[in-house]
Amino acid sequence: MPDDLPPTTADASAPIAPLYSxxxxxxxxxxxxxxxxxxxxxxxxxxxxxxxxxxxxxxxxxxxxxxxxxxxxxxxxxxxxxxxxxxxxxxxxxxxxxxxxxxxxxxxxxxxxxxxxxxxxxxxxxxxxxxxxxxxxxxxxxxxxxxxxxxxxxxxxxxxxxxxxxxxxxxxxxxxxxxxxxxxxxxxxxxxxxxxxxxxxxxxxxxxxxxxxxxxxxDRSLPPPPPELLKFVEAALAHRRKTLRNNLRMIGMEGPDIDAALEAGGLRADVRAEDVPLDALRTLAQRLGVLT
Missing domain, CATH: 3.40.50.150 (Vaccinia Virus protein VP39)
Structure with missing residues (x-):
């Protein structure tokens, strides 16, 4: 990127009219x-x-x-x-x-x-x-x-x-x-x-x-979320009017696999991703083989 401003020598403590006026x-x-x-x-x-x-x-x-x-x-x-x-x-x-x-x-x-x-x-x-x-x-x-x-x-x-x-x-x-x-x-x-x-x-x-x-x-003490999880969550939330199942099918996942994963997680078949806590989405991604 272009160079920064050259050093200045004016006294920052000198009186100055409030810049927010x-x-x-x-x-x-x-x-x-x-x-x-x-x-x-x-x-x-x-x-x-x-x-x-x-x-x-x-x-x-x-x-x-x-x-x-x-x-x-x-x-x-x-x-x-x-x-x-x-x-x-x-x-x-x-x-x-x-x-x-x-x-x-x-x-x-x-x-x-x-x-x-x-x-x-x-x-x-x-x-x-x-x-x-x-x-x-x-x-x-x-x-x-x-x-x-x-x-x-x-x-x-x-x-x-x-x-x-x-x-x-x-x-x-x-x-x-x-x-x-x-x-x-x-x-x-x-x-x-x-x-x-x-x-x-x-x-x-x-x-x-x-x-x-x-x-x-x-929180930098935690490992950053894996890219696979970010892509999964983004796809799940891509279309608010669609169900989580339909959003995941749009990225190539099979309906029966999604149904089984939703049922195992105690989620309704017609649930929308915006109603699902992040921990539950992460678990769903694991059940679908997105995360190891």
Missing amino acids: PARVRELLNQHGLRPTKSLGQNFLIDGNILRAIAEAGLAGSPAEGTPVLEVGPGLGVLTREIALRGAHVTALEKDEKLRPVLAETLAGLDVKVIWGDALNFDYASLPQGTRVVANLPYYITGVLLSRFMHAPAIISATVLVQKEVGQRLASRPGEDNYGFLTALASLYGSVKHVRDVPKGAFFPAPDVTSSVIRLDF
Whole structure:
């Protein structure tokens, strides 16, 4: 990916107007001839209480100084600065090169490394062990990024701003309406906590939807789920309106084998996968020979 920002020498403790002030955000944009880019999901936070809540939730349980933090889409550096001033070592991934002069100004003197390029192309295996993600994620790639975080052993938690519907999906349980593969994936890697909802007015420009702050904690003491199990669970949950039996038949499994495995697990023939606990799905995968 392209080079990061050159080192800065300004004093980070020097007085600076709050970056989350709506007037300050407009001033920065006008000063550098910028407009928020909708295609990049640029909605800048302008609520100091929300910023502090995100930073506190993201760094909770970590040492006061030196925690490695990854941020995706720093934008104007509002959340970045809040995290760095708490003593974290921040690596920020930014795709929009037009923000170079803004971030050079707003992050001057702070322990922040900005890497310019697409977060979808970043090597998450290169992160230091114990990295925490704290980010206002671009909504259009939220699911993909969350999956990358889960699969990166160095990342131990992700505290992220997402669409409220995505947050509800992540925090749902088997049998609830929002339960799906992303929910199951998060549960296979750890736990999910809903921190708070965020109104549209906390952003400039205001998005079309309400947001939520969600914290995911990944249990790296456990072996990662095998790829065969992930594929099985994804196939089982692929079509919500279909039964588990029909979804498994769509990937080539034989009806009589599925029926026998369901009966052995005490599951109804017409059960849907979103109503089945993960442990029961894992056992079903073993009975069907997917797992050894």
